Amino acid sequence: MLNVAYFSNQFATAQGHGITRYAHEMYRGLRKCDDLAIRPVAAWSSLSPERLSALQAETGLELVRLGRRLTPLAWHYLDTPTLERLIGGPVDVVHAVSLGYAIATRKPYVVTVHDLGPLTHPEYFTNTKPWIMEKSLRQAEARADAIVCVSQSTADEVEGYLGGHVADRIRVIREGVSPEFFASGDMACLARLDLPPDDVPVILTAGKISPRKNVQGVLRALRQVQDKIDHHLVLVGGAGWETEAVLKELDDGTLMNRVHLLDYVTDAQLRALYRRASAYIHPSLYEGFGLTVLEAMASGVPVITSNTSSLPEVAGDAGLLVDPGNDAEIAQAICSICTDTALREAKIAEGLARARLFSWDNYSRELRDVFWDVGR
Structure with a gap:
């Protein structure tokens, strides 16, 4: 022993x-x-x-x-x-x-x-x-x-x-990745969170608001495609040192009603949020691993993530990889995953298979x- x-x-x-x-x-x-x-x-x-x-x-x-x-x-x-x-x-x-x-x-x-x-x-x-x-x-x-x-x-x-x-x-x-993420989530635990109505599709991103999470890049990309999709953006993880800049990005009002800033959530709520999402986006500028990418894939959510640092190792070909510094490329990926049913279903299947390797x-x-x- x-x-x-x-x-x-x-x-x-x-x-x-x-x-x-x-x-x-x-x-x-x-x-x-x-x-x-x-x-x-x-x-x-x-x-x-x-x-x-x-x-x-x-x-x-x-x-x-x-x-x-x-x-x-x-x-x-x-x-x-x-x-x-x-x-x-x-x-x-x-x-x-x-x-x-x-x-x-x-x-x-x-x-x-x-x-x-x-x-x-x-x-x-x-x-x-x-x-x-x-x-x-x-x-x-x-x-x-x-x-x-x-x-x-x-x-x-x-x-x-x-x-x-x-x-x-x-x-x-x-x-x-924990087996719990492959199982159905308890959606009732989302009742008290600031989320859009159930019939409104959402894109999820997780992590405290900080420069490396590239939230501003996501917002700029979403602004480019806001007339092409109906999705709202849900940010989970709470305020960080870039929160003020993110709020300023929302100041013009065009996205304010379509962005939901949530604080820390429980594990059960996080699992349910993955299940609620139509897509998970994580175009981080730097990650040592990127566990949320695996969790999203295990939850049956198509993933958009970065082609830099450790994230290609995690996502492999199952993720839609983008240059995190290219807002137009992120926007195109968002539009594709939200409007192309065949692509979305393929990425869901590939993501589930990928997550089972970890x-x-x-x-x-x-x-x-x-x-x-x-x-x-």
Whole structure:
């Protein structure tokens, strides 16, 4: 039995998308490996006391004794006390589920890298501390026995940033999609959301409003085809640092009544929104993986996404790939997928087949092999 300390602050946070979803999906998958003992660990939690207690009872989550403020300071400046000492009990391997901050450990060490955006594309990120990611990445360079990357695009980025000497420690394991997205959603959970009437078709896009999500490009493209389609646009994920610019884009009134800005939604609502949508659009300028593309495909929604970064790896030929910097190309893709029934049905079928190639269970088994490789 291999004892794995599974460090993830996102595992203990309140909102469940992005790396939080990854952390929980991985935990569930790894728990199925009968030769692993997985111990979730976090420095802090944003859950209510009731939800935190329930999560701890269900998973054995441990919060390190130093807490939210002292933990990163002690690990960054002193490289002590070690994670294994703070939680006690047997630890054979430490897994950092993301590049949060450097972790003090003397055990075999595995780090998952989702992307290097704040370091390589700072223009797309704000309210981040690149020096923290830099420190964590450099620690991985110096100490990690394996660097797990969620796409080949991210792997190339890591090797390009750190140098070829880390190539033999990089493992590419692509993310999966939960079986729940293949099942019918509970549409009743959408009742309280600001959505158009059921007979109005919608295009969905998900993610906090930020420059890399290219929401302004979507709006400009939609304006070009607004007289050719009846669809409304639904944006899920809440306000980000580009919200003001997006609202300004809507100021002229021509799109205002056809755009619905939703905040954070529950997992059940997200699954239902995919089912409600006629198309999913994700012309992001930069992604480490792009999990929502897979989720949409699994939900039976045709997908328009970018031909850059990791997104072609995820979508393959099943997605309608566009240049995210070309508004006219995005507009043409929107018009095609919304008006060409044969194309739409073909992309739905191809998307479902594509999504079935990505499994969290397969991901977990590959990650399990990495743990045993470094922890023997």
